[in-house]
Amino acid sequence: MDTAVTDATRTVFSRLTEWFSRSWESAAEADMIASLDDSTIRSIAHDCGISPDQLIELAKAGPHAADEMVVMMRALNIDPSEVELRLRNEFRDMQITCSHCASKSECRKDLARGTAAETFAHYCGNAESLNALRANPDFLIA
Template identity: 50%
Template sequence: MDSFAHHQSPSLASRLLRWFSDVWVSATETDVIGQLDDRTLQELACDCSASADQLKQLTNAGPHAADEMVALMLAINIDPAEVARLYPQRFRDMQVNCSLCGSKERCRRDLYEQVIAREYVRYCCNANHLTALQKDAPLLMA
């Protein structure tokens, strides 16, 4: 096999399988949450530090609903792993914000066009958190 074959992007079939798998997982989680009685849903939401409505919204958003947050952090030189390690509650809150954000299309476009570093402050619901994290030197990538 030549070296070009090793650098190709995933095939259409593998991307479709990954998408189908993600949709299946999301649908299954939504079904499970939807079948819980109110008391169990409240207890689970409490365990997750969320309201029952938030938990339902997060489940509906799917398993990759906060992927843009990590991509944005990397684009502005913040180490997401360090934020998660040092500030787990803040990281979780930011994931929730991102998951429920109404500006996903703009964010994805800005990430794709590589202009996110200058544009996110105009619309990102985590902009204040991210600006503060940029001032924390141990969180910055080398």
């Protein structure tokens, strides 16, 4: 069998496996949150600084719903660890925005192509915040 075909098959298989795994994680997280009583959900949401509805939405979106945000920050030469450390609430709000984004496909493609820094402002719900962070040398990758 042709090696290129075998490699392509493995790549497609690994992507499907990863997708199923993420879907399973998302469902398990949502089920766990749904099994909690209202008081516990309110308490957890309060501790996170979000509403109970946002907590449930985030659980449904899954644990990787905002992964693109950190990758985008790095593509823009922003240090995500520094932002999270110094601007915890803003970082959380940006994660929430990212988790609800309808442009994830475009974002992922631009990140993969290395063109995200030039194009993100056209579709990213966090563009204004990201541009403000890029303008502040305290948050740039050294």
